[in-house]
Amino acid sequence: MRERSTSVHAKINEKLIGTFKGTEEERLVKISNDTEIPVTIYTPVDAKKDKMVVYFHGGGWTIGSQYRLGPEYKFPIWLDDACEVTQHILANKTSY
Helix, strand or coil, X not given: CHHHHHHHHXXXXXHHHCCCCEEEEEEEEXXXXXXXXXXXXXXXXXXXXXXXXXXXXXXXXXXXXXXXCCCCCCCCHHHHHHHHHHHHHHHCHHHC
């Protein structure tokens, strides 16, 4: 199911990302227990440095994203990860 979801998302992104004007960067954010959470940073051409949006796609916390998913990982691990990533980004916002 995850493989199929990834394939569908890739096809959708091919059509949508074409309209995005800016840069896309993949990074790993290291949180507690040396866990690395993948993040994608989209920076529009006309981005203002004092504004930022942090968005998490839940996907039912089982498909569609490359972070720790259920059923292998139990609630509230996803929420904890999201909070830690957000705290990291805010603490290091000049890097984003």
